[in-house]
Amino acid sequence: VLSRCTESNIPLVLGRMLSDCGMRNFNVSQNENVAIRGQLRSCTGAGRVLLRRRAKATRAQTRSETNTCSVPSTATGKVEKKIVLVAGATGRVGRLIVQQLAAEGVPTRCLARDISGEVARSLSQLNGVEVVQAAQEVPSFEKFVRVTGMSVGYSAFNPVAVLLNTVLSMTIMWQTEGELAIRNSGLDYCIIRPGSLKDSNLESNQNLSLSSGASLTHHPIGKIGRAEVAALCVACLDKSTAPRSTLGCTWAGPKTASAGVPVGKGWAPLLAAVRPAQELPLQEKPHKLAVAAFVALMVAVAASLVGLLGWLAKRVVLGGSL
Numbered sequence: 001v002l003s004r005c006t007e008s009n010i011p012l013v014l015g016r017m018l019s020d021c022g023m024r025n026f027n028v029s030q031n032e033n034v035a036i037r038g039q040l041r042s043c044t045g046a047g048r049v050l051l052r053r054r055a056k057a058t059r060a061q062t063r064s065e066t067n068t069c070s071v072p073s074t075a076t077g078k079v080e081k082k083i084v085l086v087a088g089a090t091g092r093v094g095r096l097i098v099q100q101l102a103a104e105g106v107p108t109r110c111l112a113r114d115i116s117g118e119v120a121r122s123l124s125q126l127n128g129v130e131v132v133q134a135a136q137e138v139p140s141f142e143k144f145v146r147v148t149g150m151s152v153g154y155s156a157f158n159p160v161a162v163l164l165n166t167v168l169s170m171t172i173m174w175q176t177e178g179e180l181a182i183r184n185s186g187l188d189y190c191i192i193r194p195g196s197l198k199d200s201n202l203e204s205n206q207n208l209s210l211s212s213g214a215s216l217t218h219h220p221i222g223k224i225g226r227a228e229v230a231a232l233c234v235a236c237l238d239k240s241t242a243p244r245s246t247l248g249c250t251w252a253g254p255k256t257a258s259a260g261v262p263v264g265k266g267w268a269p270l271l272a273a274v275r276p277a278q279e280l281p282l283q284e285k286p287h288k289l290a291v292a293a294f295v296a297l298m299v300a301v302a303a304s305l306v307g308l309l310g311w312l313a314k315r316v317v318l319g320g321s322l
Contacts (some may be wrong), residue, residue: 014264029107036140037238069307084237085141090119093147093197096230102126104234126320131256143243144189147229147238148175150248152193153216156285162294165287173287181248190236194229195222195250202228202251210270212245213278215261222250228267235267242274246282 088094089110103106112120124131152175153162161172181188211219237241252263264270269284
């Protein structure tokens with residue numbers, strides 16, 4: 001049948017043949033028509049049987065893979081046996097997220113720029129963890145959890161934001177752009193803005209503080225452990241937990257945090273109080289203008305200091321000559 005087909009009809013006829021074997025949505029590009037036609041003309045009856053068997057095996061493998069994808073169970077509070085994709089898995093927070101997911105037995109895929117790196121190889125040794133090369137096509141997902149920083153909520157002219165943008169390649173500007181892209185994507189998301197990240201753990205006399213909505217704008221500056229941020233990320237995978245929300249998180253003292261930001265010993269009760277309708281709008285900020293003004297100011301100050309030092313040097317020389 002295929003030997004009598006024109007090149008434009010081969011994809012349709014071949015798709016119907018493979019559909020009989022159980023393969024769906026089989027597409028062949030026009031550039032592959034000539035090669036396919038030549039191979040199938042020489043295909044014997046035994047070869048066609050082999051093609052049919054491979055098609056059935058592919059269908060079984062596809063069904064087993066599509067039975068897995070990524071959200072926690074609302075009933076148990078634990079992540080269901082669906083695949084969780086972790087971008088930035090080799091980072092210091094990302095690797096802790098992967099370790100927690102692996103401990104709960106959740107199948108996990110990690111995106112890494114260098115899969116041969118030490119961290120990527122160590123993650124691949126964990127049960128149920130697969131490390132894949134970044135910049136590849138990934139399947140659709142149900143919720144996007146993103147970690148940025150508290151400084152995204154600051155004014156572009158805030159000294160902290162200006163300093164971080166200047167020394168870290170406009171990091172606050174790009175984090176803001178990333179948050180805007182996620183919000184405008186139409187996806188379900190949860191954006192987490194932690195304070196200054198530390199490797200130490202929560203002490204017995206400390207609490208966790210979590211802000212959202214209006215309280216996010218006046219969340220006190222503070223620190224938080226990477227392990228607590230990782231635990232918050234895992235908890236937010238649940239579709240019913242803080243959907244389409246932006247959260248600020250830091251450690252807090254033994255007493256109630258200031259500025260009306262809720263505090264507690266665990267994330268669960270704090271997350272239960274988050275209301276998606278309270279999400280505040282986010283707009284682009286003049287980060288480049290702020291950095292340019294800061295650099296111009298530093299240049300002016302440096303030029304003034306050089307002039308002052310030159311004047312002092314002349315006075316010293318004149319004084320010595322007298």
